[in-house]
Amino acid sequence: MKLYNFPWGPYPRRLTLYLAEKGITDIELIEVEFPHRPERWPEGFLLNLNPAHSLPVLDTGNGILIGQSIAILEYLEERHRSPNMLGRTLEERARTRELMAIFDEATSFFGLWARHGSRLNAERHTPSAEAASIGAERFASKLRVGEAKFVGPFVAGSRITIADCVAMALIEFADRFYGVPVPADCPKLAGWYQRLSDRETMRSPRYPEEMLSLAYGLPEQTRIFL
Ligand SMILES: N[C@@H](CCC(=O)N[C@@H](CS)C(=O)NCC(=O)O)C(=O)O
Known part of the structure; x- marks a missing residue:
């Protein structure tokens, strides 16, 4: 899995906090200089990743790109059950x-x-x-x-x-x-x-x-x- 993200925006930061709390380390983190250095991105980079042109984006590694932070959080919660960060009941x-x-x-x-x-x-x-x-x-x-x-x-x-x-x-x-x-x-x-x-x-x-x-x-x- 790959997570395209940058470290301080309010939506990307949801994922950074979550991964640290959850202790997930097996996701490749691809840090993007965003939004202040678009000239450094490869041509069409973000548009190809996400038609919404926003971050974060998770590449699940099996053909799916998820371009909404809450969907990514819930997806990771389903994959990694412990510690439970959604709720037991x-x-x-x-x-x-x-x-x-x-x-x-x-x-x-x-x-x-x-x-x-x-x-x-x-x-x-x-x-x-x-x-x-x-x-x-x-x-x-x-x-x-x-x-x-x-x-x-x-x-x-x-x-x-x-x-x-x-x-x-x-x-x-x-x-x-x-x-x-x-x-x-x-x-x-x-x-x-x-x-x-x-x-x-x-x-x-x-x-x-x-x-x-x-x-x-x-x-x-x-x-x-x-
Ligand atoms: N609903 C989206 C919103 C994502 C979003 O807006 N991310 C900001 C960064 S904090 C972004 O990429 N904005 C694009 C822009 O400003 O052009 C999510 O939850 O992932």
């Missing part, structure tokens, strides 16, 4: 998937805010105060749903699951790359984020300096404070 699995979906939706809305509000993305996406504001408002409301549904000590229960990987990849990216902290009215999420940040497997990635300096301070750039 029907109810546990449903809860994990519910929390995962909430943070996946939150990630999309955060993307809307950052895409249309950050000076980092001004050349790739049309700046729009309205789109940024809708994204920020929906992002915050999804986090509040996550807060209300938070089980503890991990997001979906007593053990770490793939929902923690999806949530952590987002919260960490928002905080460390864009300077967007967990909203003050989400204390359970804030405590969980602090605890998980100390885990050996969850050490923050290094962000490309030239991108970080443009991205950091999204609230100030858009004048939206959650």
